[in-house]
Amino acid sequence: MNSPRPARKGANPPTLSLAERDRRWVRVRKLMREQNVDGLLVGGFRAREMYESYVSDDYNEGCVLFPLEGKPIVVTWAPLRVKRAQWSAERGNPLWIDDYRVAASATPVAELLRELGLAESRIGAVGLRSIAPTEWYGSIPAAFWMDLVAAAPKAQFRDLSEEFSQLMLVKGEEELAQMRYAAGAAESACRIVAEIAREGVGEEEVFAEATAEILRHGIGLRYPMIVMNSGPHTLSWGPPRWTTRGEAPRTLQRGDLMQAELMPQCGNQEAQVQMTVALDPIDDLSRKCETVARASYEAGLKALKPGITLADLLVAMEEPLKTAGCWGYTPLVHSLAPHFLAASSMVNRENVNLNVRLAGPPRAVNRQCVLEAGMVFAFEPNACLGDHRVNIGGTVVVTPNGCEALNDIPTRVTHN
Numbered sequence: 001m002n003s004p005r006p007a008r009k010g011a012n013p014p015t016l017s018l019a020e021r022d023r024r025w026v027r028v029r030k031l032m033r034e035q036n037v038d039g040l041l042v043g044g045f046r047a048r049e050m051y052e053s054y055v056s057d058d059y060n061e062g063c064v065l066f067p068l069e070g071k072p073i074v075v076t077w078a079p080l081r082v083k084r085a086q087w088s089a090e091r092g093n094p095l096w097i098d099d100y101r102v103a104a105s106a107t108p109v110a111e112l113l114r115e116l117g118l119a120e121s122r123i124g125a126v127g128l129r130s131i132a133p134t135e136w137y138g139s140i141p142a143a144f145w146m147d148l149v150a151a152a153p154k155a156q157f158r159d160l161s162e163e164f165s166q167l168m169l170v171k172g173e174e175e176l177a178q179m180r181y182a183a184g185a186a187e188s189a190c191r192i193v194a195e196i197a198r199e200g201v202g203e204e205e206v207f208a209e210a211t212a213e214i215l216r217h218g219i220g221l222r223y224p225m226i227v228m229n230s231g232p233h234t235l236s237w238g239p240p241r242w243t244t245r246g247e248a249p250r251t252l253q254r255g256d257l258m259q260a261e262l263m264p265q266c267g268n269q270e271a272q273v274q275m276t277v278a279l280d281p282i283d284d285l286s287r288k289c290e291t292v293a294r295a296s297y298e299a300g301l302k303a304l305k306p307g308i309t310l311a312d313l314l315v316a317m318e319e320p321l322k323t324a325g326c327w328g329y330t331p332l333v334h335s336l337a338p339h340f341l342a343a344s345s346m347v348n349r350e351n352v353n354l355n356v357r358l359a360g361p362p363r364a365v366n367r368q369c370v371l372e373a374g375m376v377f378a379f380e381p382n383a384c385l386g387d388h389r390v391n392i393g394g395t396v397v398v399t400p401n402g403c404e405a406l407n408d409i410p411t412r413v414t415h416n
Helices: 018-035 079-090 107-115 142-151 161-168 173-196 203-215 284-303 310-324
Strands: 039-043 063-067 073-076 100-102 122-126 156-159 220-231 257-266 273-278 333-335 376-379 382-385 388-391 395-399 402-405
Touching: 018 039, 018 161, 063 107, 073 079, 073 107, 079 100, 107 142, 122 161, 173 203, 173 257, 173 273, 173 395, 203 220, 203 257, 257 388, 273 284, 273 388, 284 310, 284 376, 284 382, 284 388, 310 333, 310 382
Parallel strands: 039 122, 073 100, 122 156
Antiparallel strands: 039 063, 063 073, 220 257, 257 273, 333 376, 376 395, 382 388, 395 402
């Protein structure tokens, strides 16, 4: 007989108040005045960073029309998204914006601009030229944009993706509470991964249990949820291939490194961790990469404080790689919510050959910024030697006097 299911405790993630809405709207309108625009089109669509949620505390795969003066409008693609919001409000969850509209194309969105008095005004577009993982070409659909410009020929549009993303970086206390909750869910999932990542276990089992543990916290995961790979040494990295094609998940073996990047989000506050489990014995090159990655993590914690630049932080974190002869495959550190600032190291890459054909030069976007208290970063130091790579790290908050690490388990390699 199956044992009875334990009584449900219920998840209770932190929420955002109307006071937080008002704080954000003041900041957004200050930005609008500085940029001399009368309105914003804040895109959500299929953007990984869900920009529209910053002004609506909601994600409807559409956009928000946000005037400098007056009430904003949420635009979505189907009535079911509106009914979802209404049902949430009926259950006691106040909506930040009361006015939801359904538009099957961009042409009626142009009519909404006229309704707001913005049809011949200066309008900032958020998402047009946004650059983040999986939205390298922007996140506003081309068909929507072409139709909108044609239907609102007198509007003066300009891209404000960079400026808006910069605005989102510094968190308020309620946002930090959500970030800590997401990081706690990630820590709990890493504990599960450390327990089950053993010889004979399939990648799909690790993926399923990690995802389930995060969902038990009553929150979601940012696309692509979990990046994962396993093997004795490989530079393969990304969502598991078996999640998008017919391919058998790999079975863990002795000598493997099982490496996974978990991306839980509470509201739109995303934490990230880099969880690596070694199924001992692993080889000497992997051991060296492990030591260097941990040294990079510790150097970052020591350096991070308000007033330094992102370049300063990179210099500190890449020093262990430089002295050990290692190189970094992915950024050593990047911002969270949004994934906007990224610092990739170029040390010891002179003779690296990935055997990948490029159509044009790579597009490196190492934005520079003076770091402030309230910013949140994913520390993900990775050290490579040939095709050996070890990646560790967790979520770190910039505090008034230094920094606060929100994770522990994924900041070291777990040995099983």
